[in-house]
Amino acid sequence: MRPLRRYRRQRTLRRSAIRQKVRASEMAVMYLFTRYRFNWDEVDFSVFSTYSMVTGLVAPLVELLNGTSFIAMRSIATKLVPADELGKVNSLFGVCEALMPLAYGPMYSLVYASTMDTVPGTFFLLGGALTAPAVLIFMQMDVHSAQEAREKQPTRYKWNKERGQRADRHPSPPGHPNKRSGEWKAEADEWL
Structure with missing residues (x-):
């Protein structure tokens, strides 16, 4: 492991620890703040805390889509x-x-x-x-x-309306099971 990477990791861990401490400290006095500022009781604060927790869990899932919009926009524009x-x-x-x-x-x-x-x-x-x-x-x-x-997709085949089949294929051989009973006799003459 290179020293530079180790120091980056240490700094990242320190920042994360400080952030967690600040968040925990804010939550310790959040009830007192909401009680004083908004006149909330325990039930109001509990509803707010639950809503904040659920929002904190769901928000990253929604934010994933927000970040991809810029990437998709650039991708579409570069193709045009x-x-x-x-x-x-x-x-x-x-x-x-x-x-x-x-x-x-x-x-x-x-x-x-x-x-x-x-x-x-x-x-x-x-x-x-x-x-x-x-x-x-x-x-x-x-x-x-x-x-x-x-428009770019190649045409796979042309349809022969008279025969009711693809025009690029030979007619089905006589007695082919997909043919109706009267059609195979007319096609048998073509094959012979």
């Missing part, structure tokens, strides 16, 4: 552009991911401050309105890629 423009597309994604929080953070704060007294949840509606075009674009891209896949 020529190979010589991949660098441009990835740099555009990087710039957008860096600049969007700078634009959206103040916008959300302004909306929240403006509607705090009337409808405090308006920023959720703003988030939905800003997400809707992206969802529509992804749906359109999905339909477009499915159409392209169908």
Whole structure:
């Protein structure tokens, strides 16, 4: 084991231990805080603690999907552009991911401050309105890629409507079990 890795592990373990101690210390006074600040009794705090515990267990499962959205978005975009423009597309994604929080953070704060007294949840509606075009674009891209896949797929065979079978195959031999009773006689003449 190299020394550098050992020190990284030690630092990671120390940070983890400190974080656990801070969390345990916060929980030790959380009941007192909620009792003083929100006038909660034991039942209210128990419901809150249970909800927090369940949320803490379920939230990572939901968060898994959140992280993959950026990866999927980059993957789809790189398949839609020529190979010589991949660098441009990835740099555009990087710039957008860096600049969007700078634009959206103040916008959300302004909306929240403006509607705090009337409808405090308006920023959720703003988030939905800003997400809707992206969802529509992804749906359109999905339909477009499915159409392209169908067009690229080679035609496996052509159908002969008169015979009721594939045109690239020879007719079934006389007396073939898949033929109806009268058809095999007409085909027998073709074979002979």
